[in-house]
Amino acid sequence: MDTFSDFCVIIPTINEAETIGEILDKVKKYTDNILVVDGHSNDDTIKVVNQKGIKHVLDNKKGKGDALRVGVSQTDKDIIVFLDADGSHEVSDIPKLVEPLREGKADLVVGSRILGGSDELHGTFNKFVRNTGTNFLAVIVNKKWKTELSDIENGFRAIRRQVFEQIQLSAQGFTVEQEMVLRCLKNKFTVTEVASHEYARKSGYSKLKTMQGFKFLLHFFKEFFL
Ligand SMILES: Nc1nc2c(ncn2[C@@H]2O[C@H](COP(=O)(O)OP(=O)(O)OP(=O)(O)O)[C@@H](O)[C@H]2O)c(=O)[nH]1
Ligand SMILES: [Mg+2]
Numbered sequence: 001m002d003t004f005s006d007f008c009v010i011i012p013t014i015n016e017a018e019t020i021g022e023i024l025d026k027v028k029k030y031t032d033n034i035l036v037v038d039g040h041s042n043d044d045t046i047k048v049v050n051q052k053g054i055k056h057v058l059d060n061k062k063g064k065g066d067a068l069r070v071g072v073s074q075t076d077k078d079i080i081v082f083l084d085a086d087g088s089h090e091v092s093d094i095p096k097l098v099e100p101l102r103e104g105k106a107d108l109v110v111g112s113r114i115l116g117g118s119d120e121l122h123g124t125f126n127k128f129v130r131n132t133g134t135n136f137l138a139v140i141v142n143k144k145w146k147t148e149l150s151d152i153e154n155g156f157r158a159i160r161r162q163v164f165e166q167i168q169l170s171a172q173g174f175t176v177e178q179e180m181v182l183r184c185l186k187n188k189f190t191v192t193e194v195a196s197h198e199y200a201r202k203s204g205y206s207k208l209k210t211m212q213g214f215k216f217l218l219h220f221f222k223e224f225f226l
Contacts, residue, residue, distance in 0.1 A: 004031065004032060005030065005031035005032075005033055006077065006078060006079060006102070007031060007033065007077050007078070007079035007080065007081055007098050007158070008031070008033045008034070008035060008075040008077035008079070008080050008081070009027050009030070009031055009033065009034045009035070009080075009081045009082075009083055009094070010035050010037060010068065010071035010072065010075070010080055010081070010082055010083070011023065011024075011027075011034065011035070011036050011037070011082075011083050011084070011085050012036075012037050012038075012039065012059070012064055012067040012068065012071070012082075012084070012085065013036055013037070013038045013039065013041060013045050013049075013085040014038070014039035014040070014041055014045075014207055015041045015042065015043045015045060015204060015205070016041070016043075016045050016085035016086055016204050017041070017043040017044040017045045017047070017048055017204075018202070018203035018204055019085060019086050019087045019202050019203050019204060020036070020045055020048050020049060020085045021048045021051070021052060022087065022202075023083070023085055023087060023091065024036075024048075024049070024052045024054055025052070026091040026092075027083065027091055027094070028052075029091075030091070030094045030095065031094075033075070033077060034054050034055070035054075035055055035056070035057065035071050035074055035075060036049045036054055036055070036056040036057075036085075037056070037057055037058075037059050037067040037068070037070050037071040038056050038057070038058055038059065039058075039059050039061065039064075039067060040058060040059070040061055045085075057070060057071070057074055058070075062172040062173075063171075063172040063173030063174070063176075064155075064173055064174050064176055064207075065169060065170075065171040065172045065173055065174070065175065065176030065179070066172050068082060068169075068176055069169060072161060072164050072165070075161070076161075077161060078160060078161055078162070079098055079101050079102070079158060079159075079160060079161065080158065080159055080160075080161055080164060081094055081097055081098065081157070081158045082155055082156065082157050082158075082159075083155075083156055084155050084156065086201040086202060086203070086204055087199060087201065087202030087203070088120065088156075088198050088199050088200070088201055088202075089111065089155070089156040089196065089198065089199075090111075090116070090156075090196050090197050090198075090199070093111060093116075093156070093194065093196045094158075096194045096196070097109045097111060097156070097157065097158035097194060097196075098158050100192055100194075101158055101159075101160055105190070105192065106190045106191065106192040107159065107160050107163045107184060107189035107190050107191070108157065108158070108159045108160075108163065108180065108181065108184045108189060108190070108191045108192075109157060109158045109159075109191075109192050109193065109194060110149070110151060110152065110154055110156075110157045110181065110191065110192075110193050110194075111151075111154050111156035111157060111193070111194060111195075111196030112149075112150045112151040112154065112193040112194065112195055112196060113134070113151050113154050113196065113197070113198040114134065114135070114138075114150035114151045115150055115151070115193060115194075115195035115196075116194075116195035116196040116197040116198065117195075117197045117198070118131075118197065118198035119197075119198060119199050119200040120198050120199075120200055120201075121134065121198070129213055130213075133153075133213055133216060133217075134150075134151055134152075134153050135150075137152055137153070137178060137216075137220055138150050138151060138152055140220075140224070141181065141182070141185065141224075144185075144224070145185045147185065147191065149181070149191065149193055150193060151193065152177065152178050152181040152182075153177050153178055153216075154177065154196070154198065155177055156196055156198075157177070157180075159180070159184075163184065163189050164180075166187065167180065167183035167184060167187055167189075168183075169183065171219065173212075173215075174207075174208050174212065174216070175215065175216055175219040175220075178216065178219070178220055178223070179219070179223055182220075182223045182224060183223075
């Protein structure tokens with residue numbers, strides 16, 4: 001992959017044909033080092049990715065956590081940006097995520113929806129549960145590690161590849177994001193945030209069931225205490 005950037009953008013997808021093309025066009029303004037990790041989509045996701053001339057690999061059908069690890073194993077870039085494929089993330093914030101890593105000021109930078117605002121955290125019961133959970137977990141993390149984080153769950157983030165490899169994530173599914181933050185803090189890596197707005201998913205369907213919230217809590221406390 002020829003590139004004009006020092007980072008790689010990894011985009012996990014399952015059936016995101018309606019949005020992935022637009023996302024790839026936007027990301028291309030910041031890097032040509034883009035990798036789609038597909039979870040065996042049965043729509044036209046891969047067709048669109050191919051049309052855009054972007055490389056893709058398949059995950060092991062185990063969930064988003066597995067997909068992120070598959071992606072990282074395929075890049076030699078020092079900095080990795082994770083971006084969802086459903087149009088929820090503000091692509092123009094990529095430089096804000098990468099900058100603290102380049103300057104040596106952080107090892108993991110998370111885009112905070114609490115600081116940047118979200119169209120997905122207010123209004124309905126499901127959104128209320130997500131918002132409350134997000135705030136609750138951040139408060140507990142801050143108490144233990146004396147940090148000032150507001151959102152440990154957002155998938156839009158950048159991390160040093162070496163750090164990603166060192167913390168040896170094991171989460172298979174959506175708990176990978178909180179696990180990444182906790183393992184960084186446990187290993188004394190610096191975790192910071194930048195404000196980033198979250199939009200409502202533009203099309204397609206959510207792969208995360210809000211009722212999986214209990215799984216998040218269980219996984220969080222297991223990781224927190226052990
Ligand atoms: N490769 C791969 N990608 C996945 C998997 N699960 C989810 N994704 C992708 O990960 C991103 C986040 O999933 P979403 O379904 O949007 O989860 P969410 O943002 O919590 O839910 P929404 O509120 O609906 O946006 C999307 O780009 C999905 O296509 C998986 O098992 N494998
Ligand atoms: Mg989403």
